Amino acid sequence: MDRLLPLIQNETLKIWKKKRFYVVVLVLIVLIPVFTYAQLKIAETNRKNFKDWRNQLVQQINEYQNMLSSERIPEEWKRNRRIAVQQLQYYLDHDVNPNSPDGVTFTRSFMANAVNLFYPLLVLAVASDLVSGERSAGTIKMLLTRPVRRWKILFSKLIALTLYVSLTVVVSAILCYLISGAVFGYGGWGMPVFTGFVINGSTVESTYVHAVPQWLYVLMEGGLIWVSSMTVAILALMVSVLVRSTAASIVTMMAAVIAGTILSTMSSSWESAKYVFAVNLQLTDYLAGSPPPIQGMTLSFSLIILAIWSAIGLIVSFGVFTKQDIMN
Amino acid sequence: MQSAAQSDVVLSVKDVKKRIGGKMIIKNVSFDVRSGEIFGFLGPNGSGKTTTIRMLVNLIKPTSGDILICGSNVQRDPEEALRHIGCIVENPEVYSYMTGWENLEHFARMQRGIGQDRIAEVVDIVGMQHRIHDKVRTYSLGMRQRLGIAQALLGRPKLLILDEPTNGLDPKGIKELREFVRMLADQGMSLFISSHLLSEIQLMCDRVAIISHGEVLAVGAVDELVNQTGSYVVWQFDDPEAGRRLLAAEQGIRFVKEDEHRIDESILAGLKEAVITSMDADRITALVEKAVHAGIGVASVQRIAPTLEELFLQLTEGESIG
Numbered sequence: 001m002d003r004l005l006p007l008i009q010n011e012t013l014k015i016w017k018k019k020r021f022y023v024v025v026l027v028l029i030v031l032i033p034v035f036t037y038a039q040l041k042i043a044e045t046n047r048k049n050f051k052d053w054r055n056q057l058v059q060q061i062n063e064y065q066n067m068l069s070s071e072r073i074p075e076e077w078k079r080n081r082r083i084a085v086q087q088l089q090y091y092l093d094h095d096v097n098p099n100s101p102d103g104v105t106f107t108r109s110f111m112a113n114a115v116n117l118f119y120p121l122l123v124l125a126v127a128s129d130l131v132s133g134e135r136s137a138g139t140i141k142m143l144l145t146r147p148v149r150r151w152k153i154l155f156s157k158l159i160a161l162t163l164y165v166s167l168t169v170v171v172s173a174i175l176c177y178l179i180s181g182a183v184f185g186y187g188g189w190g191m192p193v194f195t196g197f198v199i200n201g202s203t204v205e206s207t208y209v210h211a212v213p214q215w216l217y218v219l220m221e222g223g224l225i226w227v228s229s230m231t232v233a234i235l236a237l238m239v240s241v242l243v244r245s246t247a248a249s250i251v252t253m254m255a256a257v258i259a260g261t262i263l264s265t266m267s268s269s270w271e272s273a274k275y276v277f278a279v280n281l282q283l284t285d286y287l288a289g290s291p292p293p294i295q296g297m298t299l300s301f302s303l304i305i306l307a308i309w310s311a312i313g314l315i316v317s318f319g320v321f322t323k324q325d326i327m328n
Numbered sequence: 329m330q331s332a333a334q335s336d337v338v339l340s341v342k343d344v345k346k347r348i349g350g351k352m353i354i355k356n357v358s359f360d361v362r363s364g365e366i367f368g369f370l371g372p373n374g375s376g377k378t379t380t381i382r383m384l385v386n387l388i389k390p391t392s393g394d395i396l397i398c399g400s401n402v403q404r405d406p407e408e409a410l411r412h413i414g415c416i417v418e419n420p421e422v423y424s425y426m427t428g429w430e431n432l433e434h435f436a437r438m439q440r441g442i443g444q445d446r447i448a449e450v451v452d453i454v455g456m457q458h459r460i461h462d463k464v465r466t467y468s469l470g471m472r473q474r475l476g477i478a479q480a481l482l483g484r485p486k487l488l489i490l491d492e493p494t495n496g497l498d499p500k501g502i503k504e505l506r507e508f509v510r511m512l513a514d515q516g517m518s519l520f521i522s523s524h525l526l527s528e529i530q531l532m533c534d535r536v537a538i539i540s541h542g543e544v545l546a547v548g549a550v551d552e553l554v555n556q557t558g559s560y561v562v563w564q565f566d567d568p569e570a571g572r573r574l575l576a577a578e579q580g581i582r583f584v585k586e587d588e589h590r591i592d593e594s595i596l597a598g599l600k601e602a603v604i605t606s607m608d609a610d611r612i613t614a615l616v617e618k619a620v621h622a623g624i625g626v627a628s629v630q631r632i633a634p635t636l637e638e639l640f641l642q643l644t645e646g647e648s649i650g
Contacts, residue, residue, distance in 0.1 A: 138421030
């Protein structure tokens with residue numbers, strides 16, 4: 001281990017010096033205010049239209065129910081709406097405002113919305129050129145001719161990557177809270193949020209539903225986002241081992257992630273799509289009780305699928321990296 | 329000294345072969361590099377030089393054969409074997425977004441027992457004190473080269489491998505490099521230098537291995553190999569016809585026709601009406617005297633080494649006869 005620490009230090013330092021993490025922070029600093037502003041506008045409109053948030057929920061429920069009675073709406077949508085209605089009703093019954101505008105609530109919904117595309121994108125900014133970058137710059141020749149076994153080099157890259165993925169999740173949550181808090185106030189830590197909805201076909205089973213304080217909910221979200229981000233990171237590392245150019249590596253991974261998002265909106269009839277990693281990235285939905293993209297998917301199912309993909313990614317990365325000839 | 333050096337082999341390459349995509353790129357490469365010598369690795373572009381070098385430093389795994397560095401097998405025990413070598417494969421590629429010093433720190437961390445003082449020492453050796461804290465992207469090629477060498481020297485290697493080190497350097501830089509290489513060898517380090525230019529190898533190296541189409545054709549002292557081929561003597565007389573007659577009267581002098589030699593055009597361009605001969609160079613002084621006696625002015629006489637191509641012809645011919 002004492003030999004690995006300096007290597008991990010090297011890799012961490014290189015990512016830092018390449019200013020990749022600056023880019024991540026910069027993107028967050030630009031985008032969060034944009035969303036905050038949008039949220040502010042929504043809150044203003046709501047305040048104008050509804051004196052009480054309960055009225056708003058009631059109206060929303062009515063809207064959904066109207067939709068359910070329409071015949072032109074596809075069955076799939078109806079299922080989603082039916083579930084949403086039950087959840088809104090649950091919030092209403094328990095006198096909890098699910099959309100109260102405050103810093104923590106904003107952070108919670110921002111993170112939930114960012115998990116399937118935004119976080120993977122940020123992760124790719126760091127992960128995509130970890131190996132391919134060294135190849136295209138030629139520095140890999142210096143790196144691999146030093147008296148260090150190759151697996152140690154890749155391992156230290158993986159640890160550095162894990163570090164930055166964790167940092168990205170934490171920093172994004174903190175920035176989100178700080179920036180939106182300036183507008184909505186820094187409260188909302190203790191607000192109860194319901195979780196534990198079990199979706200059974202098109203009904204929500206509320207036997208396991210319980211309230212958790214919002215800070216804990218955000219923490220749980222962070223953990224799940226970390227898991228799905230790490231899966232993306234590991235697969236990106238694998239692609240960057242396999243592909244020589246960084247551009248190709250980013251495009252490959254982005255295509256996979258975007259394809260996953262598209263698949264999850266249209267794949268209710270193609271059931272085996274649920275084994276695609278990108279369809280399983282939206283782990284926070286299980287927490288919120290939104291219906292999964294494909295029937296029958298559960299949190300543990302998704303976690304297992306992501307774990308399998310990660311394991312394959314690691315095996316391929318290490319297998320290829322330790323054996324491959326560096327020709328270019 | 330020679331016999332002591334022979335017993336001390338730093339790098340031993342034994343029957344190394346490499347197949348890439350079903351094609352034998354390296355058919356048979358064997359040679360030894362002894363301690364303290366400057367070993368040249370000569371071959372035209374595409375002959376397998378770089379592939380061989382990449383195998384020496386564990387970037388490519390040989391299909392068969394062994395590479396031992398100070399007795400350790402590069403494939404089986406890279407951590408031990410690579411400790412003894414420093415190398416620059418092709419271009420000196422270092423991290424352009426870091427400073428020279430940060431680069432050296434980076435590579436120092438990959439080996440045990442290299443501290444700040446050693447980094448300062450190698451910076452001193454390559455004479456980069458003034459620019460070492462600048463970002464590498466602002467460096468010229470020559471400076472990157474120096475930084476590359478500094479990096480290679482960090483671990484006090486027994487063998488330094490340089491792949492076409494004079495590529496892209498200006499004449500002054502090439503001269504400095506030659507002196508630098510000599511200085512390192514004088515301190516007891518072995519050097520392995522690849523090149524496609526015979527003249528370069530002649531100027532820098534003690535021994536040489538010549539490679540062509542993935543096969544080592546010959547290994548030996550540079551002077552011996554060159555002498556085997558024989559060099560040219562090019563005469564410039566005030567009166568070329570008279571000079572030609574004078575030489576023709578002598579025994580053992582062969583005139584070389586225009587299309588027979590492979591002397592670099594650029595060298596001959598400055599020598600108008602030159603008489604090109606193949607002869608024993610020791611006789612030049614006596615012949616000049618004779619010409620002067622005969623009243624034929626000699627404007628210049630020069631020995632011109634054979635080109636790599638000629639050396640190859642010689643070697644491959646030798647092979648087909650043997």
